[in-house]
Amino acid sequence: MADSDAALVHGALNGLGRALARIAAEHPVNRGTSGPDELLEPVLASLRAAMDKFGTVTVAVEPGALRFEGERVFADDMGATGFCSRLYRDGIRSLTFGRGLMLPELTAFARVAVPWGSDASGDAVTELWKADLGSIQYTAARGDRLDEGHPAAAAFDRELRELAARAAKAVELIDADAGLLDRTQPPPLWSEEQHRKHDPQSWSDVARRSALTIERIVEEDLAGWDLEALQESFVHLVDEMARRTEVPALAAVLDGAARMGGAHAPAFRSFVGRRLADPQRLARAAELATAPIKAAAHLLPAWTALVPDDAGPALIAALDVAREDVAPALAAAAAVRCSSCANELADVLRDAPPAVALAALSALPESVRGTFAEAALEHADDEVRAAAVPLLASDERAVERLTPLLDDPALRLAAADALAACDAPPDEVAAPIVERLSASSAAKLSDDELAAFYGALGRAGGAVARAFLSERLARPAKGLLKRRRMEQEQLLAVDALAGDASMSALRLLEDAADPKRGHAPAVVSACRAAVEKLRARRQVREGTR
C-alpha cells in the first residue's frame, strides 16, 4: 500500500479511536460540551474517504489498541478501562467498516463500544449482533461455551455433546426448508403499527413491572438469601428511573414498597429508605416532583414515606434546592422526623417561606407541637404565627404562653380559642380573659374579638368565668351611647353561659330570663332560649341514664 493510502486509513482509524476514547472519558451522562454525534461526524468523513478508496477497512481489536495490517493505529490511553479492552474482553476480535457507512450506524457502534446510559449494558458482541449494522461487521471469539476454568465447564460440554448428537439426528432428515420457505414467506404476520401497539418496548414500563416483581418476591417471603441483592437491584431500578425522569413509574414502585407486607418488608423498606435519604437522591426527587405531570404530585409523599426517622437533616438540606411548590412536602416530611432535626426544623419554622413553615407546622407530631410552635411564633408572617397559636394549647405551660398573645391584635382570636381548648384548670384559663374584658381597653375590642373572648370563657367554664358573665348580665353599663354595646355583651354572655352548660350557668340564665330583672327583650328572649336548650339537653342526658 502506498504511504499516502496507509496514512489515509491510519488517520481515519486513529480518529475513530480518539473520538471513542473521548466519548468514553466523558461517559456517562456528563457528555460534556460535545455530543457523540458531534465527535463522530468528522471521523465518519475520514472513514468514508478510506472506504471509497479500498471498499472495506478491517481493523484488529487488541486489549488497549487497534491494529491495521499489523501496525498499531490507535493506542488507548485508558488501558484496561478503555473501549479497546472492553471490546476485546467481550470477544470482539476485528471490525470491518464497509462502504455506505452512515452516522446513525457509527453512533450505534459507538454506543456499543463505549456505552452511555444503561441500555447497552450487555456484552459488546451481543449488542453489535442486535444492532445489526450493515456497514460495520465484526468477528468474535467463540462465546457459546463455558471457560475451561468454570466449575461446570466439563459437565456442560459432556451434556452438550450428548444432546447435540440427538439434535442432529432429529433434524437430519428434514429437508423442507427450501420448499416450505417458497410457500411460507408471506409478509410478517404483524404490521409495524401492530408491533408498536402490542410491544411498546418501553423501558419505564418493564422497569416498573420488574420493581413490582421484586416487591412481590419479598412480600411472599421468597427472597431467601437473595434479599440483600434484590434490595440493591430495587435501588438500582429506582436510581435509573430517577435518572431517566420516569416519574409515574417511580411513584408507583415507591408506593408499592410502602404498602407491601410480608415478614421481610420492614427490613426491605428500611434498606431502601436509607438509600432514598441520600442527599443527592433527595435533591433529584425534589427536582422530579416539579415535572409537569399529574404523577409528580405523588412522588415526594411516596418517596419521603420511606425515608428513615433520622433523615430529618437530609430532608431539610434538600429544601435548599427544592422549588417553592415542592418544598412544603419536604418540610412536612422533616417535621414528622423532628426528633432528628430539632434545631434545623426550628429554623425552618422561624425563617422559611410561609407555605413551608405552615406545612411543617401541620405535620408536627402532637406530642411536640407546643415546643415547636414557639419557634413559629417568631415568624414574620401573621398566618404562620396564627397557625402556631392553637398548637400551644397542648403545651403544659399553655396559659403562660398564650396569655401575652391575647394582647397581640393579630393573634388575639387564635389565642382565645387556644386558651379555651387547653387542659389547664378553668379558672386559670378564664382569669387572663376576664382581666382583658374588664380593662378599659376592652372597649377597643372588635365584635369578632369580643365574641371570641366570651366564647372562650363559656368553653372554659369555671367559677371565675361564670362570676364575670353573671356580673355582665346583671349590671350592664349605663349610658345611652353604650347601650348597644352592653346589649351585645349581654347576649354574648348568654351564649357563653349556654356554652358552659353547667347547673350554675343554667341557674344564672333562669334568673336573667325573669322579665322583672329589667333586661332588654332581646336578652330575655336569648336567656329563655338558652334555658330551654340546656333543660332539653339535660332531660335527654338524664333520660339516657
Add this chain to the structure above:
Amino acid sequence: MTRSGPRPPPPPVEVLPDTEATREQRQESGEKGLVALCNLLRNARSYSWEHDVFGPQLDALQQCMLDLLGSDGTFELDLAGDSFHLNGQPIRLQPGAVPLAAALRTELRHRGISGIRASLAPPKTDLRLLLRLFRPAPPPRLDDRGDPARPFNVLRLRLGPEAASSGLAERTERLADAYAAAAAFVNQTILQLRMGAPPLPVRTAARIVQDLGDLQRSMPMRFLALARLKVPEGDRYWGVHAANVAVLAITFGSRLGMSKARRHDLGMGALFHDVGMAAIPKTVLQKSGKLDEKGQRAVKASPLLSARAILRDGEVSAAALERAQAAYECHLDLVPREGAVPEIGLAGRILAICESFDALTTDRPFRAAHSLREATRIMTSEQLFRFDPQLVDLFVGVVARMLATTAPEG
C-alpha cells in the same frame, strides 16, 4: 489480519466499440439495473419471491438487460472487488444507493455468486428464479443455472469457489450444537443454583441465542423441527424444555416480524423461564400423582423464583428486565380466576404459549404427552384463559402447523 482491498477487474468481454456514448448508455442502464437488483434483494427478505410487489423492479431489471443486450449483445454483471462491472465497465452509483449495493455485494458473496450473465433476453420467470436465490434460506447447492431444483432457462451465474457447497452439513451441525448448548446451559444453571454455586455467565446464553437466531433465519424448518426433540430423563427435561421454548418463540417472533433484538430477548426469556425450578425439591418435580399442599405451593412460587434468579444481578438494561419479566409473566394467567388482571408484556404472552405447547406435547411424570392436534385444541379451549387469544390463534395457525409438517410421518 486481512483487508478486502481492490481486486483485479474481470477479464474484458467482447463488446461493441467503446465510444463515449456507449459508455454513458452502459452507465445509465447499469445504474438502473443495479438499483433494481438492490431493491429486489431488500424486499426478498420480507416477501415471497412470487409476490406481486416485485413487478416494477423486475421490469426495470429486465429493461436494463434488454438495453445492454441491444447495444452490446450481452449482459454480464460482475462483482469485482467492491464494485460492480457491467460488460467490463465499472458502474458508479449515487451515494444513496451505496448502502444497498453493499448489501447486495454481501448477499452475492454469501451465496458464492460473482456474476450474472445473459446472452439472450431473459424471461420474467428467470428473473423470479434469480430473486428466489435471495431468500434468507438459500438453496443448498448452486450451479451456473442457479438452483438445480429450479434452473434458469437463459440466465447464467458466474460462481466463486464458495458456491460449491452451501455448507448445509456444517450449518446443521452448528444448529444441533447451538440447540444442545442452550439445553445444557439451562440444566447446568439449574444445577448450579441448586448447589448455591455461582451461576453460569449470562453472556454465554446470549451468544447461544445469537446462534439460534441466525440459524433460524437460514434454515427455519430444521430449526423448528428441533422443538420435536423430547427427553425422557427427569433431570434433563428442564433444559430441553427451555431450548424447545426458545426454538418455538424465536420462530414465532420471526413470523410476527419482530426485530432481531426482540427475537433475542424472546430466546433469552425462554432459556431462563424455568430456572426457578432449582428451588423446588426433585421429589416434588418427579412426583407422578397429585401434589400435596406444600408441593403445590412450591410449584406456584417457581415463576417468582425464576425472576429472582435474574433480578438479583442488579442489571437494569431493558434486555435484562425483559428477561426477568418474561420468565415470570409467562406463567401468569392472562385472565386469572381471582384477583386483578396481571400486566403481561408481549414476550411473556408469547412465551406462555410456547411454554404450554411444549409442555403439553411432552411426557411428564403425571401424564402422557398430547399429540400436536390435541395440544392445540386444549390451548384454544380449556386453557384459553391463560393466553392472548389473538396470539394463540396465530401460533396454532402458523407455527404449530409448520411444526406438524416436520413430523417424520408428515
